[in-house]
Amino acid sequence: MADGEGKTGNNGKKVNLLVVTYPAQGHINPLLQFSKRLHHKGAAVTFVVTKFLFNNQPNSDHPPPFSVETISDGHDAGGFPSAVSISDYHDRFKHDGSQTLRDLIRRKEDAGRRIDAVVYDGVMPWVSDVGKEFGLRTVAYFTQSCAVNNIYYHVYRGEIKVPVVAEEEIRIAGMPPLTTADMPSFIQVVNPYPGFSDVVINQFGNVEEADCYGKAGWLIEMNGGSASIGIAMEKLVVIGSYAWKLIYKGKICVI
DSSP, X not given: OOTTOOOBOTTSXXXXXXXXXXXXXXXXXXXXXXXXXXHXXXXXXXXXXXXXXXXXXXXXXXXXSSEEEEEOOSOTTTOGGGSSSHHHHHHHHHHHHXXXXXXXXXXXXXXXXXXXXXXXXXXXXXHHHHHHHTTOEEEEEOOSOHHHHHHHHHHHTTSSOSSOOTTOOBOOTTSOOBOGGGSOGGGSSSOSOHHHHHHHHHTTTTGGGOOBOOTTSOEEEEETTEEEEEOOSSOBOEEOSTTTEEEETTEEEEX
């Protein structure tokens, strides 16, 4: 399908997607670029950011070619810097973000634009919980590399003990032998970012409930850096980033 052609679902309408991003540059840009590819392939995309981010973004000569909506992170006036702590920020983001995301989905439905699926940053698993409340398909998009996500996933499952013991050799299927020096800083012996470590590890808490579409809908695929929307015959769990990776039934795969 050529760029710009409208991709439709089984009901003849465009696939309508919400893309919800975590409000940090290394998370926004991958999902923004992915959203542009989806848009060019014909999907109707609504990009979702926090109110603080939306109200404080610089003017751009090249705004995205799709609508932008907002949810609350509980810190609408000051954003992340105004939070008491990292944990406080994420707790309030989950609470206020969940409620305002529900409101956004309802507004879309009331306007006759029911959402087909929600694509969300993997560090915000609560977005999937909200989507499931409305019976929506949900897609966890991991903005970090496949190798890093693979490590975090094994930490989450308890197969890599934290903190990693110095000089210990770590073996993960599909990867070369690793040492402490190869580990992300979050799980090294000295963790300089304790407030974020729980977030990146626990992003896999409900990943098995995420789904990319079977025959009933459309699978979002990335192949060689080009987005496409096609039919999936099996359940896929996660779409990733960079070379466009995914996790299929707990195993890292590359499309």
